């Protein structure tokens with residue numbers, strides 16, 4: 104299926120990218136000097152550490168990190184002290200972590216010979232990476248076997264709070280035509296500095312992201328996929344305070360897509376900037392290696408700021424997300440940059456604006472599986488009007504050749520979707536996508552017409568914004584409230600206490616190996 | 626309205642009682658599902674039940690769109706509307722009234738409490754810009770506004786109330802799944818009582834699923850739902866607060 108094109112000022116596109124590159128280069132320097140507790144916990148998880156401790160069910164990796172902090176050993180990273188202990192006590196890494204929880208004090212242990220340490224860690228790193236690779240190859244084989252559905256992929260969310268109920272809803276959606284199932288996370292999980300454990304049945308506005316919940320949903324979707332003869336993608340969220348750990352769990356359980364934005368946590372969850380930037384980098388290294396597509400969250404800007412006035416902030420943020428993603432070794436094919444259909448429906452010619460914005464995203468990122476978000480902000484209790492808005496949204500997506508279509512739900516303003524809300528969303532999308540299947544092939548936009556002009560105007564404004572950000576730096580720009588009209592301070596936000604400067608002695612052979620494998624070693 | 630006190634739904638003829646419904650039953654698509662849906666509607670009090678469509682949601686679920694008629698009627702004269710009572714004064718009048726009677730601005734502390742991260746609703750009541758062309762409380766000389774933003778633990782809100790000597794507390798609750806808002810709102814009210822602050826304050830809650838009735842039940846002074854304008858809230862605050870302070 105073809106798509107129409109528009110002419111963008113190619114010099115301006117190039118300049119925009121160079122600005123975004125400079126902006127992110129500056130931040131990356133700071134990222135490289137730091138690590139975080141969640142990064143270190145992710146490292147332990149990649150070494151196979153799992154489980155919880157005590158009645159409070161605190162994850163073992165958190166217990167270990169707290170101990171390392173107490174012993175002032177954190178600035179060298181978690182890998183070395185734990186692996187050293189495994190060598191001198193002749194145990195595996197899981198056993199060492201359990202022993203730490205039981206009172207083992209790493210400060211009292213002798214050091215193994217460097218040579219021994221290096222050989223041993225090399226083996227551990229190889230095993231860890233092989234585990235991820237195996238999983239991703241397994242996914243790939245299933246995709247080959249079952250076949251990839253046509254784009255735009257129909258993406259639906261489930262959010263009952265109970266993983267077993269989610270499975271029922273998700274399977275039904277698959278049988279009705281869904282290609283992608285996302286389990287929305289429970290309210291405020293992003294502010295937990297640990298990942299809950301096991302299967303969960305109690306969540307608010309969504310279901311907890313846990314490794315066991317990932318596994319349960321994966322199994323259910325694969326089974327349904329085999330029944331319908333179509334590969335079904337599974338989505339969760341690597342956002343909030345535990346980005347790197349969620350990425351590891353997703354890699355181990357074979358998820359296909361993770362919501363992962365370089366700035367969303369800062370803006371919408373008030374998580375500290377340095378924490379978020381550092382965490383997003385590691386989480387993206389893992390995604391890149393595990394062949395997991397990321398979805399960025401630019402759509403959210405338009406829920407707080409006006410979608411016409413602030414359209415260029417979406418573009419600027421997409422370009423920044425793209426550069427951060429490249430730094431972590433993500434290929435364009437894995438960058439599901441986000442945008443949205445959020446213009447006030449009372450605006451005359453809102454459809455032309457929407458088409459212009461959709462074409463801009465498409466044209467700027469031709470190789471990316473761009474993710475298009477439905478109307479939410481102007482959805483009201485009038486579900487019938489809302490259904491009409493979703494129809495136009497589907498038409499624009501199909502016509503402009505978007506890749507991932509998060510289907511609009513007619514009851515958006517009321518509750519998280521009921522089973523038949525999702526069904527009606529699919530009825531709408533199935534109809535429009537089929538009825539307009541080859542519409543894109545036939546469309547030529549008027550040269551210098553409204554759509555082409557508007558797309559270039561948004562791009563120009565994005566460039567002005569990027570110039571400003573490049574002048575003051577990304578940290579200051581966020582302090583000034585440039586994105587989504589939201590201001591965040593550098594020292595403010597949650598999770599800063601979990602960031603530390605790496606000392607001379609810092610080592611993280613897994614991170615280094617990932618960087619090496621992905622060709623992004625600095 | 627006085628001549629017609631008894632009303633029932635209207636389709637195309639007065640008193641035809643025509644109603645449209647849609648729902649899902651956990652029953653396999655088929656004749657049994659159809660009969661079950663029909664029986665269900667009859668039990669609800671509908672007759673001439675028409676299953677306009679039934680569709681297979683797969684795995685033992687069926688979706689229905691149904692039309693039916695009902696004889697049930699309501700007597701308008703027996704209904705009491707539970708809503709905050711406000712007299713509508715223009716902004717200038719409010720400013721004048723407050724500065725004249727209270728001799729200082731009313732101190733307002735606003736927050737979205739608990740785990741809720743939605744700020745747009747509260748902001749549209751508090752921010753200068755307001756909502757649909759109706760200016761927010763910050764625009765009034767009559768109010769000094771502290772907007773604490775989202776995900777504020779009730780205990781933090783209470784601290785701020787003490788610190789700035791608030792007259793009015795405005796809380797927003799948007800997420801209502803599994804009644805999480807009730808939990809948050811109850812926690813705040815209990816804290817206010819425990820801290821001996823409740824009686825001095827006007828405590829108001831708002832959000833798209835909030836009703837005045839619910840607010841009163843939870844011990845709040847008022848509840849404001851979807852489409853609330855800042856001027857309604859401003860008027861309510863001023864009238865109630867001046868009354869409360871005996872001014």
Ligand code: B12
Nearest residue numbers: 308309515518742743744745746797801802831832833853
């Ligand atoms: C924008 C939005 C977001 C933005 C919020 C950005 C922000 N800074 O506020 C983001 C993307 C962050 C977001 C996140 C989530 N959201 Co949300 N979101 C919405 C959306 C699209 C619009 C809400 C909105 O801004 N409306 C416009 C304002 C002006 O209207 P309002 O809130 O009703 O306010 C008016 C009145 O209610 C009243 N009012 C409101 N507060 C107060 C306070 C006082 C004192 C007074 C007097 C009056 C008053 O006055 C206002 C003006 O009239 C709605 C869907 C919709 N269309 O309604 C979903 C919605 C509210 N979100 C929902 C959910 C579930 C979530 C998440 C939990 C999803 C998840 N699992 O991650 C997260 C929440 C995270 C969290 N910790 O809370 C659900 C809530 C379902 C429910 N009933 O429980 C909705 C309905 C969507 C859905 N169908 O699932 N969301």
